[in-house]
Amino acid sequence: MKQEIRFRLNGEEVALELRPNEILLEVLRDRLGVRSPKCGCDRGDCGTCTVMIDGRTVRSCLVLAVEVNGRSVTTLEGLMHDGLTPLQKALIERNAYQCGFCAPGMILSASELLAKNPHPDEDEIRKALAGNLCRCTGYSPVIEAVALAGKETGSGGRAS
Amino acid sequence: MPIMHEFAYAKPSRLAEAVSLLSGQDQTAILAGGTDLIDLLKENILVPALLVDLKGIGELGEISFTGNALRIGANVTFTELLESDIVRRNFPVIGELAETIASVGIRNRATLAGNICSAVPSMDGGPLLSAFDASVSAVGPGGTRDIPAASFFLAPRRTSLRPGEIVTAVTLPLPPVPYAGCWVKLGRYAGEDLAQVNLLVLALNDGSFRISFGAVAPVPLRALRIESLLRGRTITPDLLEQGRQMVEQEIAPISDIRASKEYRMHMAKIMLTRGIEAAAARLRGSGPAYGTSVI
C-alpha cells in the first residue's frame, strides 16, 4: 500500500515512499531528521508540532504525510535562509524562552502573523500565539519580542 | 503516536470519482481538514479501509455569493472564511464565530463542513446553520440533495447523511432584510476551548430575531418561543427578563467535565440577554465591534 509522494521541504525537493497512515510529524522527525517540530500532545491542542504548509501553519500531528504531496512544507529550519531572522534575534535579546520546547512551533505561528501583518498590536499577537502552549514563560516576554520584531523590521519572520 | 492500522488513500480530482470511490466499499472515511479525523484514526476509533481526501476537488474549495445566499464549499477552511471579503461584508458574524474556533493552526485546516459532520453537541457550526436556516448540499450514489439544517442533525455524532454521501457545500441564505448578529461562546477561559454553551443571535430589521443555541441539547436548536416573544417588540429589560425565563423551556443542558447543567443554564440566560442586546445594538449601528466577546 506504499505510495510515493514529492514535496518541497524547506525549499528542497523531497521524494519519499510511505504508507498512507504515516503522520506528517513522524515522517518529518523520524524519516527526514527534521527535529524542530515536537510532539507535545499528539491531538492538536498544544501547537509544538506546528509547521507550515504553503505558508500556513498547521498541526503536523493532525496531518497525514500523503496530504503534502505536491505542496511546500516549512519548518523552523527553513526560516533561517540568511542566519537568524529578526524575530529570532528579538527572542534571544528578550530572553523570551525558558525551556525552549515550544519555541519552534511558536516561532512559526509568529512568523505567519508577521508575514500577513508586519506591525501587529499586542492583542493580535496574543491571538496568533494562542494555539501554542507554553508552561514556562507566562507568554509576556514572547509577546514583547514579537512586537519588537514587528517594530524593528516590519517583517520578523519569513515564510517560504 | 502512530496510527495502528493500515488503509488505502485516494485523492480524486472530481466529485463523481469521489462518490464512486465511497460507494465502492463499506469501510470508508472522508478526509477534508482532518483535524477531527486524524485523531480518531490514532485512537483506533475509526478503522477505515479507504480514506478519500476531498482536497483535490477544486469546486469544493469555493466561497460564492449570489446576492441572496452564501455558498461555502466543503473544503473551505475557517481561515478562508475569516479572510473572505464576501463573508466580511455580508456575514460579519461568521468571522466573529470563526475566530473562536480552536487556534490559527487548526483554523488553517479545519472546515465548516467537517465541523458540522462531526455533529458533536459542542460544535460551533451548528447554531450558525440553524440561525441562518441554512441547507447542506450532499451528493451520493442516489444523486444530489439539499438537507435543511433543521433536519441535518439527528443526535450527538449523528447526521442525516446516508452512507456514501459527501457534503459538498453549506448554503446560508442572506436574511431578507438588513440584519446584525452576535456570536456568544462560553469557554472556560479566553483561549481555545470547546463550547460549553454557544449561541447565535440575529437581529433583523423587520423586528424579528433568530436565536440558536448549541451545546445545551443533543442537537443545535432554535429558541422559537423566545423568538416569537421578541418579534416586533422593543427590547426592554422587562422583555429580556421574560425571555430569560423562557430559556428553561427551550434548552436541556447536561453536566459533564466541562460544565454543570446548572452553570450552563445560568449562562445560557446571561448569554441570551447580552447576545440580543449586542445584536440589536449592532443593527442600529452601535454596540461592540464584531469580534468583541460580550461575556
Next chain:
Amino acid sequence: MKTNTYIGMPAVRIDGKAKVTGAAEFIDDLDFGPDLLYAAIVESPHAHAAINGIDTRGAAQVPGVVRVVTGKDFPFRFGLYMHDRYIFAQDRVRFVGEQVAAVIARDPAAARRAALLVKVDYTELPSILAVDSALAKDAYLIHPELRNYKHVPWFFPAGGTNIAHIRKVRKGDVAKAFRDADAVFEDTYTVPRYAHCAIEVHGAVGLYDNSDRLTVWTASQSPYTQRHLFAEALAPLGLSHKDIRVITPFIGGGFGGKAGVSMEIMGAALATAVKGRPVKVLWSREQEFYNTYQRQGLTARLRVGLKKDGTIVAMDNTLNWDAGAYVEYGANVVNAAGLSASGPYNIPHVSIDSVCIYTNLPPGGPYRGFGYSEFLFGLESHLNEIAKKMHIDPVELRRKNAIREGDILNYGGKMNANGLLEAIDKTAEAIGWGDRKQPADPRKASGKGFALFWKAPAMPPNASSSAVLKFNEDASINILVSGMEIGQGLLTVLAQIAAEVLTVPPEKIRVETPDTDRNPYEWQTVGSHVTWGCGRAVENAAIDAREQIFDLVERALGLPRTSLYLERETVRSRTDASFSLALRDFIIAGIAQRDGSYRGGPVIGRGMFMPEFTSALSDPETSQGGHPNVHYTVGASAVEIEVDRETGKITIPKAVLAVDVGRAINPDLVNGQITGGLVQGIATVLYEDMRFDGKGKLLNPNFTDYKIPTALDIPGEIVPIIIEVPQKDGPFGARGVGEHTMIPAAPMIANAVEDALGIRIRSMPITAEKIILTMEKP
C-alpha cells in the same frame, strides 16, 4: 560595596540561540539508529486489584515484537525516600494506569497493537479514593507490608494503617495559648490534585550493552539521583554505579515532575531485557497526566488564636494529604510542608500534623512549591477571613505578624535575614492597596487580594553540588555540572558566576547539560536550590582555578601571588602596573621560562558545596532539635481582579510579586521566573484541576479538558519586584527563587474574589462556574 561586572546584569541566555533555532536537543530528538526498539506499556484499568495472572502469549506472537516483560522479571522494590514501589506491578495494582507489563517491539505501532493483546486476570479490591475513607477505622490496607518498607530516618510510617508518614510539629504550649487567646478562628480548606503540564512529556531510552554497561538517556531534573536509584533498583542484576551512565539533554520543562525517578525506571529496566539494543519508552500526553507524579490533594483544617490587637499567638494545623498509591517521593512533600505550614509568621505556639495518606490514585510527588502552594491556600485565605472578622486590614495583620530575622522557627532554629517587610510594603504600594476602583462596566466588581509566601528548599541534610571548570586555549571555559537547565536559566547564571570570578565574559563560557560519566555530582535540580548550591560549587571551582593561576604566575614569574588580580581575562599586579599576562597566553600552554621549559599546564578548577550545618534528626513527636532547612526565601504578592457578577469570569488587570532573592545574579531571569511562575500559579486557581471518576480514572488527561493558560489568559500587567537581602552562604548572596513565584497565587486570587464579591471560596479551583454557583447558593 564591590561592584560587579557580570553579577546583577541582565545577561542574554547562553542557551538562547540553541532554543530559538531548534538546535536544542530534547530526549526524543536524539538519534539511536535503526535498531532502536520501542516499548508500549500495559496498564491497570482498575484503581485497586489483585493480579492473578498475566498471559503474554498473544502479544509475543505479533510480528515485530521482541520481548514481553512483566513484574515477575523485576521483583525489586525501590523508591527515593521510601521503598514502596516496583518497576512493574507485582501481585497488586494500586491506581488506574499503573504499569503492569511492557511489550518491546521494532516499531511503535506493533508495540501498541501487541500491548492490547496482553491479558491480565484481575480480582478487584476495594478502592480508596479519598483520604477520609483511607483513614476510616476498618479501611482496606493499600500497603499491607508498610511496616517492612525501607525509608529515610525522618519518616514515621504507621504500620497497619494507610498512613505512610506523619510530620508532627509541637512548639510552645498550644493548648494554653488557645485558652489565653482573645479570639480563635477555625476552618477547613481543600486543594485538588494538579498536573505539571511540562510541554515535553517524560521519556527514557535505555541501552544495556554487551559489556554490561547501562546507559540511560532521560528527560530529567535529577540525573545523579536517577543513576543512584537505577543502581539500587537493579542491584540484584549486579550493576555498579560506575557501570551506569545517565545522560540528560535539554528538558522541555520540569516543574518538579521530572525530579526523582518515575517512568524512567522502565527505560533502565527494559534495556536489561533486550541486551545490546536501545529501547525507548516515551509517554503519551495521557500517560503524562496519569502516570507521573501529580501534585497531591490536601484537606487542611486550621485553627488560629490571636490577641485583640491582631497578634497571632497559636496555630493548630492538620494537613491530610491525598498522596496516592506510592509515596516514595511524595511523603517528603508532606514532610517539608509540615515543617513550614505556619507560614512566614512569628507564632510562638504551633501544632502541626502533616499526614501522608495512601489512596488508590496516581502517585503524588514534587511540583513547583513542594506542598507550600497547597497549605498557603488555606493559611493565607484564613488570615484574610480573620482580618475581616477582627476589623484589621489584611496587609496590616500580615505585617504585624511577619517573621523577622532571628525569630524561632517551628523546629527551633532561627529565621535567616530576609526582606519580608520590604516586600510587603513595596507590593502594597505597587498594587495600590487601599484604593478601590469601580470598573467601567457596571456588571463587574473589582477586588484586590494579598498573600505572603515563604519556602525553604526541601533537601536531605547531605544534598551536595559539585563543579569542574576547564579552561580552553583561548581562555574560553567549559563548565561541567549536573545541575539541570530546566528553563530557569541555570546555565547562564552559572556562567555569570564564573565570569565574575575569572573576568571572562559569559559568552565565552559554555555550560552543558549533564552526563554522569563526565559531569560531577549534583543531588537534584529541585527545591529552588541550584542557583544557591550549584552556584556555590561553581563559584568555588572558579576560585580554585583563579588560585591555581596565581600560584602558577608566582612560581613561574616570581610575582608575589598576593599582589595578583584578574581583569578582563588578564592577570595584573597591584604592585607592578606594567605587568599584564593574558590568560589565553598561558592557560593551557603554560608560562615559558628562560631556558625554554614551561611551567603550568591546563588549569582545571574544582568546586563543591554541601550545607554542613543541616540535620534532619529531631524528636518525631515535636520536630524539635534538628536543622532540616537551609534557609527560607520570602516575599509578598498581590493582585487586582475584575469579576463579572453575571458570568463569574475573572480578568486580572494587574499582579505584583516581590521576592527576596538575596542577590539577583540575572534580574531578567528572575523576572522571567516571576512572570512564568505567577501565570502557572494563577492557572491552578482559575482553570485547572484533575478530575477523577468514581472508579479512580482520570477524566481530563489532555489539554482539551485540563486547561493550561494560553497567551490570551494572562494578566494585563505583571509587576516583578526584586528584593535583595543577601544570603550569606549563597553565591554573591543569592538564594533560590524558582518555586516562590507560583505559590502565593491561589490565596491572593481567593482573597481578591472575597474582596470583590464578599464570598469566601474554600476549595480550589475558583472557576467562573464555582463563583456563580457559590453566589447562587441560598
